Amino acid sequence: MKCFLCHTEIQQKECNVHFKSCHGGVNVSKLTSITCPEDDCGRLFPTYNSYKKHANAEHSEPNLVEVSAVDLPSSSSLNQHCENVNQQDHDSSSVSVDATKLYDCSRKLENFDLSVISQVDQLVAKLYSLNHFPRSHVQTVIEDFSTLNRDLISPLESAVNETLTDCGASTSQFSHISNMFKIVTNSFEHLKTEYRRLQYFTESGCYIAPIQYELGEVDIACHSSDGSLLKKKMLYGQKIPLDKVLTKFLELPDSLSSVMDYVEYLKTQNDIRNYMQCPHWQSKRSKFSVDDIVLPLWVYYDDFECNNPLGSNCLKLGGTYVSLPCLPPECQSNIENIFVALIFKTKYRGLFGDKVLFSPLIEMLTQLEKEGILVSTSDGPKRVYVITSLLLGDNLGINSLGGFAESFGANYFCRFCKTHRCDTFTQLEEDSATLRDEISYKEDVDTDNVKVRGIKSECALNVLPSFHITSNYSIDSFHDLNEGVAHYTMLHVLRHCIPKYFDVDCLNDRISMYQYGVCESNKVPLLHSEFADRRKLKMSGSETFVFVKHFGLIIGDLVPSSDPFWRLYVKLRQVFDVCQSKILTRSKAIVLKVLVKEFNSLYLSVTNDTLKPKFHNLVHYPRALLECGAFEQMSTKPFERKHRDLLAPAHATTSRRNVGLTIAKQIQLNLCFRLLSNKSILPKTLFGPSDVISLYDLDCYLAIAKRLPSIILSNASTCLSHNWVEIKGTMYKTGMVLFINVNEAGPVFGMIEFIISRDECISFVFRYFVTFGFNQHVCAFEVDNSNVFSCISQSDLFDPMPLSLNFSIENEKYVILRHAM
Structure with a gap:
């Protein structure tokens, strides 16, 4: 022995x-x-x-x-x-050597076994994460893979054994190879059935199963041999444990550390770049110690239709999501970082009320704020407190969950103030005397008269420790501006300009020939000849935004600057530019207040029309800007994109018995794959097709040499040149325009000529534009090429978002900013 x-x-x-x-x-x-x-x-x-x-x-x-x-x-x-x-x-030194080899073989076999299991786990988790792939098909794929393994490995093992025999291999070598074949052959054994799979992923901590919670009983008709009978049926909603989800998310690589680094960075900035710098958050944060880790949480609610809304089996579900606004900017628009909290049928709200439906959410959010979560880090466990700070949604979603009147036709439809509907027809600015507060809100709830108070019931979320609906200054600029104010305004402008300055065919020809630029993914659809008879343009919110932004360059040469309707369009552009800003100062709130007043006044005088309810929402924008920061961060667009993740599994299955549970499981299986992969939340730098070049061959080498990073300049004869690169989630291509800086003369722009890199050090070689100034008529900066070259890294840009070069009908070059500087 x-x-x-x-x-x-x-x-x-x-x-x-x-x-x-x-x-x-x-x-x-x-x-x-x-x-x-x-x-x-x-x-x-x-x-x-x-x-x-x-x-x-x-x-x-x-x-x-x-x-x-x-x-x-x-x-x-x-x-x-x-x-x-x-x-x-x-x-017998050879015996010791053989024993050492045997020990090494055993270790290798164990590592091989773990490697195979890890690869199989990730494969199965990835199959489950495919939203359009039914879970029942995963079972079929695993069975087919297992059969394929057996059929392929059996003859392969026989051939290898014959070869080992011919080579005179030892018994231990035969056994080692045989065990490796067995591991591969039985690699799916621990995930053989769906029960085993879900149990396995649950025990690993990656699958956080949704929990059904009881809502109440209803009477349903059942058919039997004795006739129709009434039976009690319990109805359920689906909740997902937020404490476990957020804990696992913050334990992902670079998650909590990048959040804390970003929070510290915000403390050094004078401009408002994030909600955490705003008074609204500071008042909530002050309840905790300075040393506590406290993060804000935003709650979003909306309804979505998972069947054909015009069909006989239409089914509307209510989805409640949460997000962390304190994430680094490059992570905020990623819908993977939006988490589902509740799913239920919308009609249950009428049966049981918001207090019953949202009670699990309230319980989870209260626990997150009072007890926090314990997050494992490299420095040991840390307790993180999470405060519910804002309720997001479109106007209907916030008003319904907030207990306000849901119709814009109500006498008091506004959730911010108690201004009568008739007064909003001509209101130019906010009346602070009519603003709602907690005291007046309670009185209005007790009065229980929606016609004279505008409140149907108390908001269910008011029981949260740091939340009240009257201080919820969340703004939905996408639906207010893109799908509201812009439609009404542009319809009046088009009805006036057609046929006075041009006709529909001329405008459509200009639209079809216009070059939107490399940064614009949306295109403006052609106008129907009967557009003037409609109440809104037949465009989506994103298409309307593109139409408003480029309308001046598309057709502005045919309309004089003195035209009052064109001045109305220019004023609309100015409102858009401020509302789209991501970096704010307090002065911008004052500017916005003046712009809204001027815009509403001009709209009334030019169009002879009354202000619609979404125009009234604009008068509260300056206050919301001061309290909660940039509207773009509160946008509902990422959350509406999240709807697709919920709709896909509903469309992938034919069953509607418990579609909420089906969707909830699929969402958690998506998260399971992400947790199992254990990848950083920070986006990786991606590179497009590349060529090896010598910088010495560039005509502009002498001009850029002094500004090149030392790591690139150290070996300029061999650098990589890329067609495109993606840095922090933002795509850069040759031909895009960079916002380099702002000097006394105005903004400085440059066009990317080359994207070069060495050892992941990336530099943009660009050609400066000569900026002639801002053209008020078309709301764009007129530029032209120069022969001056330079280079810059992404971190040194004034604004990291690239721009496009656009052309007027006279072939003049223009750059349109994404938002006000």
């Missing part, structure tokens, strides 16, 4: 002597890790007794004896045994 400590061949009768003499009388009964030394095994055992049981059961000649502290041999016997062992070690 072999000693499991030194792998020396010893006789059974010499066990006690060997442990006493060669291993210092070690007490093997107290060992906590024993590796079986037998050929092709190498298994680990926590105790000597468990090792003995294994050897007796698995190996034909274990020859194990009890190691006892009594009946020890004499001193002479010990000396003789040591001499024999030393002589054996000297004469």
Whole structure:
């Protein structure tokens, strides 16, 4: 037999002597890790007794004896045994080498087994994460893979064994290879059924299963041999444990650390770049100690239709999502970082009320704020408190969940103030005397008269420790501006300009020929000849935004600047530019207040129309800007994109028995794959097609050499030139325009000529534009090419978002900013 400590061949009768003499009388009964030394095994055992049981059961000649502290041999016997062992070690060094090789083989086999299991786990988790792939098909794929493994590996194993025989391989080598084939053949065994799979992923901590919660009972008709009967049926909603989800998310690589780094960075900035710099958050944060880790959480609610809304089986579901606005900017628009909290049928709100439906959410959010979550980090566990700070949604979603009147036709439709509907027709600015507060809100709830108060019921979320609906200054600029104010305004402008300055065919020809630029993914659809008879343009919100932004360049040369309707369009553009800003100062709130007043006044005087309810929402924008920061961060667009993740599994299955549970499971399986992959939340830098170039061959080399990073300049003869690169989630291509800087003369622009890199150090080689100034008529900067070159890194740009070069009908070059500077 072999000693499991030194792998020396010893006789059974010499066990006690060997442990006493060669291993210092070690007490093997107290060992906590024993590796079986037998050929092709190498298994680990926590105790000597468990090792003995294994050897007796698995190996034909274990020859194990009890190691006892009594009946020890004499001193002479010990000396003789040591001499024999030393002589054996000297004469049989090859045996020791073979034992070492065997140990290495065992380790390799164990690592191979773990590697195969890891790869199979990720494959199955990835199959489950495909939203359009039904879960029932995963079972079919796994069965087919298992069959394929057996059919392919069996002849391969026979061929390998024949080759090993011809090469004179040892028995241990045969066994080692055979075990590797067995591992691959049975690689899906632990994930054989869906029950095993979900159980396995749950135990790993990656799958956080949704939980059904009871809403209440309803009477349903059941047919039997005795006729129709009424039975009680319990209805359910789906909740997902937010504490577990957020804990796992913050434990992902770079998650909590990048958040804390970003929070510290915000403290050094004077401009408002994030909600965490705003008074609204500071008042909530002040309830905690300075040393506490406290993060804001935004809650979003909306309804979505998972069937054909015009069909007989239409089914509307209510989805509640949460997000962390404190994430670094490059992570905020990623819908993977938006998490589902509740899913239920919308009609249940009418049956049971918001307090019942949202009670699990309220319980989870309260726990997150009062108790926090314990996040494991490299510096040890840290407690993180999460405060519900804003309720987001479109106007209907916020008003319904907030308990306000849901119709814009109500006498008091505004959730911010108690201005009568008739007064909003001509209101130019906010009346602070009519603003809602907690005291007046409670009085309005107690009055219970929606016609005179504008409140149907109390908001269910008001019971949260740091939340009240009257201080919820969340703005939905996408629906207010893109799908509201812009439609009304542009319809009036078009009705006036057609046919006074041009006709529909002329405008459509200009639209079809216009070059929107490399940065614009949306295109403006052609106008229908009967557009003037409609209440809105037949465009989506994103298409309307593009239309407004480029309308001046498309057709502005045919309309005089003095035209009052064109001045209305220019004023609309100015409102858009401020509302789209991502970096704010307090002065911008004052500017916005003046712009809204001027815009509403001009709209009334030019169009002879009344202000619609979405125009009234604009008067509250300056206050919301001061309280909560940039509107773009509160946009509902990422959350509406999240709807697609919920709709896909609903469309992938034909069952509608419990579609909410189906969707909830699929969403959590998506998260399971992300957690199992354990990838950083920070986006990777991606490179497009590349060529090796020498910077010396560039005509502009001498002009850019002094500004090139040293790591690139150190070996300028071999650099990579890329067609495109994606940095922090933003795509850059040659031909895009960079916003380099702002000087006394205005903004400085440059066009990307080359994108070069070396060892992931990236630099943009660009050609400066000559900026002639801002053209008020078309709301764009007129530019032209220059012969001056330079280079810059992404971190040094004034605004990291690239721009496009656009052309007027006279082929003049213009750059349109995404938002006001």
